[in-house]
Amino acid sequence: METPAIRVSIAPALTFERQMMRPVLCFAISVAAIGQSMAQEKPASPPWSAPATVETITEARKFTSGGVELGGTLYLPRSRKPVAAVVVTHSASSPLGDASLYTHLKVMLPAMGIAVFTYDRRGSGRSGTKTAGGDYTILADDAIAAVRSLKTDPRIDPRRIGSWGLSQGGWISPLAASRSPEIAFVIAVSAPVVTADVQMLFSSTNHLRANGHSQAEIDEMTATRKAVDAYMRGTGTREAAQALIDLARTRPWFKYTYMGETVRDRAVSGWRKEIENDPLRNLTGVKVPMLVLFGAHDAVVPVATSVERLKEIAPRMPKMKVHVVAGADHSMHMAADQSVTLDPRHDGTETADSAEYIAVLSSWLAALGLVGN
Known part of the structure; x- marks a missing residue:
């Protein structure tokens, strides 16, 4: 599988050719516009509605990791052929699979012919009461177990299952990929490359x-x-x-x-x-295609420092692509008021609505040949 070479981009412009980006950007804007509506239950279709091109099957699933049963939800596009899939790893403030932070993935990926599996982090929701106690290795192994559980589903292509993680999840996904060859690609969003x-x-x-x-x-x-x-x-x-x-x-x-x-x-x-974990070491252990995304206005992560550290390892990481999204905050939201977005009362309510972020993510997945028919 051919992968794009690393490109570190901090400029406001998108990093892809305009001609290639037009349809993807239109799709991205549509996803950003409807992302929040997915968080609520879908209303009944009006009598004049036409059948949708893509039908998404929603299924509750359970799997076991280290003797603990974890529960989640699979969002699967109906397809005649096995599809690629993405396992979501958690932000520290959004441990539940149905958190608004992951809504955009449930909208955009099935529409692209890619399944999404979100599960509740161990110790939360449907995943029991036993936490990982700050041990990222345990959380990474949970993600690996989730991938293995999807590999048994004949509707999913076992060779095309990857992981997406934001913030702390952006540490967990690369760590999981460095520990298991079963993860085919990695997307790390807003993950600091510092301790x-x-x-x-x-x-x-x-x-x-x-x-x-x-x-x-x-x-x-x-x-x-x-x-x-x-x-x-x-x-x-x-x-x-x-x-x-x-x-x-x-x-x-x-x-x-x-x-x-x-x-x-x-x-x-x-x-x-947690502070003994070096994310740079985990990143260098990833041998599969990896997309690293940051928001230029992220007040939670030192983006400039993180990008500089990534430049140091770039010559050894030909399958890594780095992109900084203009105007986006930590959750890939185009936030205007940081006194609101940096208020703990809003933790767990974040949404991703940056069209540039969604466009870059969509194009990268398409370039890897993961998009379904």
Whole structure:
């Protein structure tokens, strides 16, 4: 299978030839426009409606990973031939398969002749109560198990099953592909190419700034985060970290840090496991075609730093393509007010509506020969 060479693009213009992009962009705009409506139950068809070209079959499915039963939903285009499929891995704030963040995939991919499987992250919804405890390897193995479960379905082509993940999911999908040859392609969206502690300091700083907090408050938050991270890395004490947390939790900005009120023993802390994960190492282990997407206006992920790190490995990654989407935020939403999008009250309600993002994603999938008849 031929794959496009890497192209790092930060300019607002799309990275594909205009002639090739016209039909895809029209499709992308249509998907962006209707994406939110999919989150609600479909109304009954009016009596004058015509039959749709693509019929999507929706099925509840269960599979087992590491002794845990996980539940999800398969969105399958009706087809005479086996179709390609995408397994969705989760953003940290959207653990359920029916989250609005994944709605655009359920609309656009079946319309392209590609199945989508969304499942609830372990410990959430239909997937029991046992979490991964911050262990990305467990979450990656869950994605691999999901792929294996789809391979047994005769309606799905077992050679054309890949994974899409956003944010934390954009770490999980490449990690899964680096651990299993059964994943045929990877799409990593808004996944920082820095460790979790660096990413969260960047994110918390922007959360505070967007919500009107002073530089002095940002400095206090920074000192608190660094004290906790130092303890987790073995260079600081738990007592010093807890003392700063005790002060910080009384501050109005504390909710923007996504930190707990108690510093856990580093020996059992899920956060320690998270900050020890190097996403760049996982990316270099991917040998299949991989699309890496960022939003130019992402306030959660240090995009510029991430792109520079990807440039360093680009010569060794001929199957990787990198694209930065003009105007898009962390969820590939064309957001105008960051004080809203960076408000924790809106976590789990994000939607992707960037036409450029959908156009680039659609074209890349088509170039790989994954689009159905």
